[in-house]
Amino acid sequence: MILLVLGLALWVGAHLFKRLAPDARAGLGSSGKALVAVAIVAALVLMILGYRAAPFVAVWTPPPFMVHVNNLLMVVAVFIYGMSATTGRLRGKMRHPQLTAVKIWAVAHLLVNGDLAAIVLFGGLLLWAVAEVVIINRSEPWDRPAPGPAKKDVTLVIVTIAMFAVITAIHAWLGVWPFPG
Structure with missing residues (x-):
């Protein structure tokens, strides 16, 4: 269940990052898009693994x-x-x-x-x-x-x-x- 919750938190954080911290996101430049994309993929993996492993x-x-x-x-x-x-x-x-x-x-x-x-x-x-x-x-x-x-x-x-x-x-x-x- 921990992986599921971590994945969900990472998903929410990665998606809301641009909206809640626009200056920080803009400061990352184009590499910020790649960072967010990696975070979203990692979140998906964590959610899938966490869901499948959850009791x-x-x-x-x-x-x-x-x-x-x-x-x-x-x-x-x-x-x-x-x-x-x-x-x-x-x-x-x-x-x-x-x-x-x-x-x-x-x-x-x-x-x-x-x-x-x-x-x-x-x-x-x-x-x-x-x-x-x-x-x-x-x-x-x-x-x-x-x-x-x-x-x-x-x-x-x-x-x-x-x-x-x-x-x-x-x-x-x-x-x-x-x-x-």
Whole structure:
């Protein structure tokens, strides 16, 4: 559990560094980007290793139907995450599509995982995403981008389906079958 908490703390610190200490971050110059990138990768490794090694401490038992809710929310999360890269009509409909997707992802995973490590990991990342949105909204104005062509949104739907298939395949490969039955 210690690795999980350290990874989560490093993730939050690396992501909030630019916002909470902009002068210190600017003082690092371009090498600061590499430092933050290394910290984020290290945080991911620590969170993954910590989560996999954490003892299973049951806090609550999710009802079986939550798997369906999780899968639906995951399709939505992948779609919304993709909105950050789209140049279609949906561009500019949401200020923080990536952070919103992280929040949906975290809630979806909290619905199907009732153990302490899952609550720490997914709950911690949910709290981070909420804090990040609040900090960004308070500190930076938003220039809403102009919408692009609708055909790009069709591409987003196709990419969402493909990415969801890849994500479910990775879960299956890791031994976590994401579908009931």
